Amino acid sequence: MTRLALAIPGSGPDPAAVGIALLAAMAEQGLRVQHFRSWACPIGTRAIGALTGLPGRHLDAWLMPPEVCRSVFARGTQSADLAIIEGTIETIPRPLAATSSYEESCTSTCGRPGALMPLAEALDAPIVAAISCDWLKRFHLPFLPSRVEAVILDGLCDRREFADMRRMVELVLGRPVLGALPALAEVRAALQDAPRDCPLDPCVVASLVSGFRQFSDLEALRELACSRPLPPLFDAEALVPTGPRFKVAYAHDDAFGDYFPDTLETLEALGAELVEFSPLSDGDLPPGVDLVMIGCGFPDRFAEELSANACLIASLRAWVCRGRPVFAEGGGCAYLGRLMRLGDWNVPGVGVFPFDAALLPNPEPPTPVSRTLIRSGMLGEAGTVLRGYHSNRWKLLPAPEPDDCSARSGYLTAEHDVCFRRNAFGSLIHLHLAAMPQVVSGFAGLGRHGQKAPLFGGP
Template sequence: MRIPRLLLAAPHSGAGKTTVALALLQRLRALGLRVQPFKVGPDYIDPTHLERAAGRRPYNLDGFFLSEEGLLSLFQHGARGADLALVEGVMGLFDGKDPLGRVGSTAQVAVLLRAPVVLVVDAWGMAGSIAPLVQGFRGFRPGVEVVGVVANRVGSERHAEVLQEALSAIGLPLLGWLPRDPTLEVPERHLGLVLAGEVEPPLEALGQAGAWDLEALLRLAEEAPPLPSVPPFLPEPRPSRVRIAYAWDQAFRFYYPEALELLEALGAELIPFSPLHDEALPQAQGLLLGGGYPELLARELSENRAMREAIRGFPGPVVAECGGYMYLAQGLWVGEAFYPMAGRVPGEARMAERPVLGYREVVALRDGPVARKGEVYRGHEFHYAHLPPSPSPAWRQAGGEEVEGYTDGRVLASFIHLYLPAQPQGARRFLALAERAGFGRL
């Protein structure tokens, strides 16, 4: 299968990959092109901005979650109907789960996709040094093909000319540049960007800033080699047979889109609701409470007593991840202020100053609404909240003794964001339990 594609990488986090991606998406859409965005890694936040700029739902490409075949299948699934695929990398090009970035890195995805890599360099305070920096990344690993550079935070047009001259010495083009302008940057929070919707990225300004060689970029994308055919990413769609309500508002919106699509393909009718604003749950047989920022809206969530009581009494299976786990707790401490929450699981959540962060491989300690005892699942954890050890933990770290989360067989509450498309049996189990619960039957 031939899919024109480019991958934006960088030497390090904070170089401006998302800013460059947004600017390039604006430029390409102005040409009338349908561009499909992707994000390397488990990030939920950058994709919200990519979606605003592209007008298409982004997908996460993660080599820790998916096999080579699975990752290729998801890429082809997402790129259907697009003229070009633009993949935004994560962290530095060779940063991943292991020290050399063999797994969970942008480089791993670049190799699997055989994607031309455009290196985004923060060029502020840099001139000729850009050439050896890029040359080092260019030659570090076979299969990672760096084809050009986009310079971010450039001081002037003359600065851009100097950078271009330096890169010509190593035979690489300067494909574009953006000026040093704080108004073009998207605000950050918790080691990541603020969600689209909380703040609007300056898309119009980004689409007009700097300069681009779009002809060269499109040519490089077209030169990407064909990809092998792989099985479909999702199973053949089934008719809707069970209703699943999922939290979707300013406090909860962290879901992998391909996971929601998997549930729909397996027969779920997904119904959004707002723990912030709604007074009652929609008629449903299962409940999803995704991640988000409940700590920022703790007072409003706590004041919605009707919703807290509805969730506390919900009779079907419940899956709550990260922010959803915090909401199901007895309460949430933000500084010295305490806010009662749904009270569905034991313990009080408390915000801390240091994050818990990383990939996870976990073993189910007992049967729950997703996993059976002994099954192994993969996911990702990133949060500033803590809860005391549960009397009925859901997971044990694979190869270790540390336990996490809570389950009573009907509720699964955990800080770990599971990647269900890699283990669709968990999604099937959740829907089967919801269907048997019979509450709100279709």
């Protein structure tokens, strides 16, 4: 698989201007280009798919061991001619719960690039670093790790400076300069302000590609991408047993629909048949399903419509009362609570979990966290440490009913951000289930056998 790791600055628009230019220029040559972000953000940008025709994907060295990275990469590139992995080689602050230098090198926050070096090592990918021309004007060349094999100049103000800057980099740093992207101040300002959930303005993309092609050797970049064989792949599916087919209903409409693609692919590898349903418009769950999933989204934007769909709410409540499995994250978790508190406006939720979900004003992007389980169950034994990205849009406020049984409902973390009721599981922590095969396998087994014993302990 031809592949390049693109090192970009640790701040700026997502995706970076130089990344957009490289992706679009390669796609214009007729290549099917698969883009990987180096950080697993459940609510991703919609810009990549419009550029390349392939939805953007992610790799994340903090969540995924190297063997899982390789397996996810292999699955994600089956329809591609070239893969671009975009991340940073700058120092990234680690979360408070991280404890080792490896964790420090891998962590990120959504909206910022993640660590590129661990991914490049896991995939043995050639690295091309984007270097700001501002550094070169001050005659201050940045340090580049030995794995960086080539350079792209970013922010070229005057085309007449290109030859001198290229000569400086090649003489001092000893790396070839394979391209440059002009400053294009107005275009970059438009990119900075572009909404994440919409395709980019075609004029912005065209300007970036036109400027990039003037100074870049696309053939040399392709040759570098082809220069190494892919390391032996680890078969992540071998970690989980494959058994009879089972059916998974997952929420997908305007209110919900943000899932890590690797989670759905892992379920399919286990033999799952995936069926969409809409909490906004469907009156019942799809027939014959074994597991219900409600992913991240924006239920606050459709609160009235969701609350008015009494038929589906009754269906979900009956499903949980029968002990059938539900997996919900982020906005899906908030929707399954007793109330959604939207400022001064309270809207009834499904009423499965014993909390009210309060929408926070001015939320920060999702952040990486580690959580310790305070009771045993599907996610692991008590004391197990989980990693994931915390949704900062919601806060769960305990709101138990008098007849709630602590053995059948409650919280799995001291921070009250992971909860359960019988076999329903809700979390504000977005977990990467492809790296937790025992959990996915447990859900699969639960669905196949119609198990009704609680996943999280208790009678």
